[in-house]
Amino acid sequence: MIEISGLRKNLNGKWVLDGVDLDIHEGMSLVIMGPSGTGKSVLLKHIVGLFDPDEGEVLVEGMSVPKANGRQIREIRSRISYVFQNAALFDSLTAGQNIQLGLSPAKVREYEAHRDPRVREAIEHVNLGPEVLRLLPSELSGGMQKRVAIARAIVGRQRYILYDEPTTGLDPVNANVINRLIARLQGEIGATSVIVTHDVESAFYLGDRIALLADGGIRASGTPTELRESADLIVQDFLHPKLT
């Protein structure tokens, strides 16, 4: 379980997160949505210790992320995988070597990347053929890069997968492919998923629960049905934006 309480973060003089409280239970698929620039990605980065909070606590299975030392943070990160907004694949490594990095360093030495059975299984999970394993990221389309990044996230069988805007920058067809893939993996792997998005349609498709981040805090949270029926005007404005 991931517990976030009273989280505050000031960036460039602005309180991007101003008292966020959120519990993420095991096995759930939680979508954090909200307008651009409201701190969704910043919140996600606090969970893996890429940001230190100014105030508040983040606990991953009872371990404090802000107070963790080097060994503890490695332990926490070994339970979490992270899919970055722009895939963040390493340019100088092949797709296979990128995926292999999701395994522990000791396991990497066992096989060459494109022959590693765990890497081949992961690439099949994301509906790509083994021939992709020898290609460099620059030789892949944006959608394929995202799928390789997801394969890297699932190869180590971590308990939590954090997705930061997984469909950003993709055309609607590829965005649907990625959404269906995330939903399918959630069923097959059973990991706890936290998905950050500003896309309402993706949020309702993927989330068991949805939390709306606005004005530095969680404005509303609940099941998709509860959110749809919310009387909160900000929630309704976000779900049904008007052009005029």
Place this chain on the structure above:
Amino acid sequence: MAPESSLTAGEGPPGGDLLPVLWLRGIGRAGLLVTRHIGRAGVLWGATMLALLHPRDHIRETFRQAKAIGVDSLPLVLLVATLSGSILAQQSGYQFTELPMWIVGNAVAAGMLTELAPLLSAIIMAGRVGAGIGAELGTMKVTDQLDALRTLGRDPVEELIAPRVIAGAVMMVPIVILANVAGIWSGWLTAIAMLDMTTHEYVYGVRSYYHSAALIFSIVKGVFFGVTITFIGCYTGLQAEGGAAGVGRTARNTVVAIIVALMVLDVVLAPLYKAVG
């Protein structure tokens, strides 16, 4: 009636009274910036030294970097060293007309060993290797690849920085030795082809200067330069922010910072040679 000025008291260009305050504020800000960079670089240096305790973790990447930093730079370094040796021989031949000709060999050996081989090699490496490292790590920073590395349980210092710094230090040894050989060899070629000297005269001049401490100093200087180039490249790369423009700024800042650092280091190391000599 004269039109009323749109400027009120306190607006407009700063008066003489304000200038010292503005100067002081500027100096204070610059001081804080330098202190912050020194502090961050110190922390990174400490982490790099700790990473050196686990060489097995990055041995493969160190070999890859040794090729990229050292082997791939060698043709350009040798070309510049060859030209430098030739220029030194010509200029000393033309200038020292009142002295015996063997002085040309002496001047080429002294120039190459004490300054040109390590410094010119380092300046080439600053442009080729330092800027490359800064841009590469800067790109990794702005595209979240460094954060990705951290979330994968890897330490960027062990994976990226330590191998580059080790490779920079180690590869400068053969680079400086070969630059010395190339410079002294081209000086000999120039001396016999253009200055009417004999090989015997030239070799006599080289041997009259050469002593093992000079070569050791040349190599030690190269190692210091190698560490400086790679470490500053890594440090400035990690400071990059702001997309493609930020990476461009980083590459430029890296070269400027390395060249300034090399010159400062050269000044600091000179008395050491005098003491050893």
